[in-house]
Amino acid sequence: MNWISIGIFAVIMALTLWVTAWSSGRTRTASEFYTGGKGLTAAQNGFALAGDWCSAAAFLGFTGLTALFGMDGAFYAVGPLLAFCTVLLLIAEPLRNTGTYTMGDVILYRMRQPSALWASAVGAIIINLAYMIPQMAGGGVLIKLLFGLRYDVSVVLVGIGMILYVAIGGMLATSWVQIIKAVLMLGAGLIILVLALAGVNFNPLTLFESAEAKAGAAFMLPGNLLKNPWDELSLGLAIMLGLAGLPHVMTRFYTVPDAKTARKSVIWVMFLAGSFFFCTTIFGMAAVHYLGPQALRVGNPGGNLTLPLLAEFLGGGKGTLGGQIMVGFVSAVAVATILAVVAGLTLATSGTIANDIYVNLIMKGKVEEKSQVMVARLSSIGIGIFAIVLGILAEGVNVAILVFLAIGIAASTNFPVVALSIFWRRFTTAGVIGGVALGLVSALYLVLIGPAGKFYAGPEGWWQIANPTIVSLPLGILGAILGSLLGTRDMENEKRFDEVMFRTQTGIKSDV
Amino acid sequence: MAEPVKMSADSNIPGAWIKGVESMEFKTLIATRTKFIYFMLFIFCVGFVGLSLLLSFQRSLMGLKVFGPLNLGFVLIIANYIMAWAIAIIYARVSERDHDPLIAAVIAQARKAGGKS
Numbered sequence: 001m002n003w004i005s006i007g008i009f010a011v012i013m014a015l016t017l018w019v020t021a022w023s024s025g026r027t028r029t030a031s032e033f034y035t036g037g038k039g040l041t042a043a044q045n046g047f048a049l050a051g052d053w054c055s056a057a058a059f060l061g062f063t064g065l066t067a068l069f070g071m072d073g074a075f076y077a078v079g080p081l082l083a084f085c086t087v088l089l090l091i092a093e094p095l096r097n098t099g100t101y102t103m104g105d106v107i108l109y110r111m112r113q114p115s116a117l118w119a120s121a122v123g124a125i126i127i128n129l130a131y132m133i134p135q136m137a138g139g140g141v142l143i144k145l146l147f148g149l150r151y152d153v154s155v156v157l158v159g160i161g162m163i164l165y166v167a168i169g170g171m172l173a174t175s176w177v178q179i180i181k182a183v184l185m186l187g188a189g190l191i192i193l194v195l196a197l198a199g200v201n202f203n204p205l206t207l208f209e210s211a212e213a214k215a216g217a218a219f220m221l222p223g224n225l226l227k228n229p230w231d232e233l234s235l236g237l238a239i240m241l242g243l244a245g246l247p248h249v250m251t252r253f254y255t256v257p258d259a260k261t262a263r264k265s266v267i268w269v270m271f272l273a274g275s276f277f278f279c280t281t282i283f284g285m286a287a288v289h290y291l292g293p294q295a296l297r298v299g300n301p302g303g304n305l306t307l308p309l310l311a312e313f314l315g316g317g318k319g320t321l322g323g324q325i326m327v328g329f330v331s332a333v334a335v336a337t338i339l340a341v342v343a344g345l346t347l348a349t350s351g352t353i354a355n356d357i358y359v360n361l362i363m364k365g366k367v368e369e370k371s372q373v374m375v376a377r378l379s380s381i382g383i384g385i386f387a388i389v390l391g392i393l394a395e396g397v398n399v400a401i402l403v404f405l406a407i408g409i410a411a412s413t414n415f416p417v418v419a420l421s422i423f424w425r426r427f428t429t430a431g432v433i434g435g436v437a438l439g440l441v442s443a444l445y446l447v448l449i450g451p452a453g454k455f456y457a458g459p460e461g462w463w464q465i466a467n468p469t470i471v472s473l474p475l476g477i478l479g480a481i482l483g484s485l486l487g488t489r490d491m492e493n494e495k496r497f498d499e500v501m502f503r504t505q506t507g508i509k510s511d512v
Numbered sequence: 513m514a515e516p517v518k519m520s521a522d523s524n525i526p527g528a529w530i531k532g533v534e535s536m537e538f539k540t541l542i543a544t545r546t547k548f549i550y551f552m553l554f555i556f557c558v559g560f561v562g563l564s565l566l567l568s569f570q571r572s573l574m575g576l577k578v579f580g581p582l583n584l585g586f587v588l589i590i591a592n593y594i595m596a597w598a599i600a601i602i603y604a605r606v607s608e609r610d611h612d613p614l615i616a617a618v619i620a621q622a623r624k625a626g627g628k629s
Contacts, residue, residue: 071574074589075567081596085556088603089549209581220583221575222567229568236564263607270600278593498533505541506615508622 005146005328012184012336016165019176023169030372034101034351035254036172042261044179045252046268051178051185051337052249052344053080054273056138056304057403059185059337062277063310064303065225066284067296070215072225073303074281075232079239081274086415088266091244093259094422097507098500101254102348103247103418104356110421110500111493113429114361119436121356123413124247126440128349129390131246131406132342136391139338146331152392158335159388162342166350166380174343175255181340182272184333189276189283191326192307195314196286204282211288219293234470241473242407245414248341248348259507283310290314308334346387350380405447408468412476413439420480422504425497427480428490434483439476443468535621541614548606552599559595563588 027033040048058080066073099105107120136155143154165173200206212220226232243249253262287296287310296306308330312318315326354376359367367375413436420427420435446468449455457463465471502508567574567585574585582590 071567071585071589074586075563078563078589078592078596079560082556082560082592085552085560085596085599088600089552089556205580205582208586212581217575220586222571222585229571232568233564236560240560260608260612263604267600267604270596274593274596281589501542502533502538502622505538505545506619506622508619 009332020169020173023173027170033170040255042264045265047182048178049269050273051182062280063283064306067287069225070219077277083243094504096262102351116429116432137394155391163384207285211285215293234467238469242411245410248344354379412472430487431484435480438479443472
């Protein structure tokens with residue numbers, strides 16, 4: 001047990017719970033619950049986006065992958081920044097202008113057909129849950145390490161934290177939890193960067209040179225982690241388009257007053273998160289330089305302990321006060337990171353269930369404001385409990401596969417469906433269903449029979465790629481196009497496309 | 513087909529968007545914006561898909577040392593960071609300078625035409 005990390009973690013928890021209590025008084029209407037009252041500034045939403053998008057896989061994983069696998073780790077890290085180019089150029093402003101609470105709003109606004117919303121809601125729930133389980137499991141493992149608690153108790157604690165944030169404080173508390181986490185994460189990154197560079201006279205090139213000398217020439221080449229070239233390509237594609245299909249990150253654009261602010265918040269996150277991603281490559285090289293490639297592999301097969309190990313070394317080494325403070329800080333920030341991400345996921349899932357399914361589909365929009373908020377709170381508690389159960393069941397299971405699945409499905413179903421809704425006049429409800437069905441089924445099937453899946457046929461099988469996107473994305477688009485062209489032509493819908501385009505571009509009517 | 517769903521937060525403002533869509537300002541807005549976004553997307557795709565393809569299929573070429581200890585692969589990865597940040601800045605600048613005034617004009621036009629916004 002590390003008392004310093006427990007102390008730092010206790011301070012973070014106290015701060016986030018205080019923010020939650022403060023937010024609860026400001027969360028009375030459905031709009032306040034889902035969007036925090038649309039009052040965030042561009043900088044605030046930029047920090048919150050960074051908090052939402054950087055999961056533990058980014059905070060701990062990228063450094064570890066770079067330290068263990070060299071260039072492939074650096075490639076892993078740059079993708080999530082580039083993903084925001086897709087969001088900036090195609091999705092952020094139209095989404096802000098068209099929707100109100102969820103990504104499903106965009107589909108419903110365009111199609112006006114319940115079946116289109118059902119399809120998009122099912123896709124969104126599967127993406128969110130697939131993304132959530134690895135986070136819950138990771139949180140369980142981290143708290144188990146940090147406090148010496150049992151795994152299942154740890155998962156329950158993570159779950160209670162996120163349920164409190166979301167059910168009581170809604171989007172406002174969730175946003176501030178994400179902002180606090182982002183500030184801590186960037187602060188930790190900055191301290192590690194300065195300490196790591198101080199040892200080499202602030203010349204990062206020395207770190208690269210030394211890492212190559214210590215780990216060998218192959219370390220600096222691609223293919224150490226992603227041996228199959230098609231896997232590397234498929235991963236690139238999934239990240240490039242998957243972010244724009246992740247409901248929990250995209251709903252963040254509803255928290256700002258207008259499209260202009262949404263745009264500016266993307267610029268903020270690109271510089272905040274992008275700088276952090278860039279630094280993870282330097283951290284990875286620094287870890288090899290300071291600790292040596294052999295020491296890094298001991299008890300650290302996935303690389304997730306690399307950053308704490310590096311922080312400990314830079315703080316003064318094992319057993320020193322400085323080393324303990326650094327490890328404590330990094331571990332506490334890692335738990336905060338997971339809490340912020342699962343809170344965002346819980347909120348987005350509750351939006352889909354309470355707003356899309358209950359209010360818009362079952363009650364046809366005839367729900368009083370008060371009961372809308374009540375349903376939203378209850379559904380976030382329900383989802384929280386469900387996620388706790390799934391997290392406990394996931395103990396010892398290789399859950400990394402689920403991240404592939406979530407981003408693959410997001411890129412192959414949600415992204416094409418939302419993009420086509422915004423930009424294609426001829427797109428119909430049948431197209432939405434076709435796109436979701438084909439993208440979802442093919443991504444699911446390919447992940448399961450792929451090298452990371454349960455039904456992997458071994459190296460002789462016909463399918464050898466862990467990430468499904470390179471096939472499931474074209475299939476998702478094909479499903480959307482064929483569904484639209486083969487189904488009944490919806491003339492009313494096409495006539496209304498002018499209105500859709502006008503609203504997408506100007507935002508008129510977006511806050512009626 | 514099932515009965516169309518009416519959204520909870522939906523009200524009609526007849527006329528405003530019809531006039532708006534037909535306005536010269538809106539046509540200019542769509543034309544300039546589409547052209548600009550296609551151009552940025554093209555650069556983005558060339559940069560990132562190019563990087564993915566090279567890392568996937570030209571692995572030994574990526575080891576070519578080009579800048580001190582940095583090989584071509586790392587230089588291209590760093591170039592992708594710079595490209596992403598450049599796209600962000602250019603997009604923000606051009607949107608603010610060229611597109612936002614057009615959007616404001618379109619909205620003003622629609623309001624004048626009788627709808628409320």
